Amino acid sequence: MEEIKEPQMSYIGKKLAYYSALAGTIILIAYLISHVEFLIGLGLVYVLSAFVVNGIFLLALLLEVIYNTLYWRAYIVAIISMLLNIPLVILYLFILSYFHL
Template identity: 85%
Template structure:
């Protein structure tokens, strides 16, 4: 019987962190689009800055893990790409919020 090889925990956490970062950012955007409450812009900016720091630190950890643990290279790359996809998503959300101003 084959034994299932589990991925390292860091890969799982990286994917979940990317997912939840995008999810909560989207929820803040939807709440702002519905209500146009000004405090949500401030909340969104604080969220983006804090998510940037947390995701950035974790991204560096994943890059170091990728260098030292080459057995799961593909899985690390997928986790890193999923984290990096939040960057253009944030710019798109910023465009949606600031577009009516300009």
């Protein structure tokens, strides 16, 4: 049987989502441990830059879903994994608002 390989775009999308979440989590944990105010600014800059990079890649994945329907499931999984970072950021903001006040 021939193995169907995952498209590189969906693989990169899932990795990008994973590493974006990981980096944000590391910044949050570092702030919660140290309470260094610099990490708040770093986190905000990181969230904005991750939003731009992930947003551009999300648009590319959406175009891939439209034009390359053979692997639509793999692209949808990558899109969902990228969109799961949004509630994660909201949760982190709630955590910061609780601990920062």
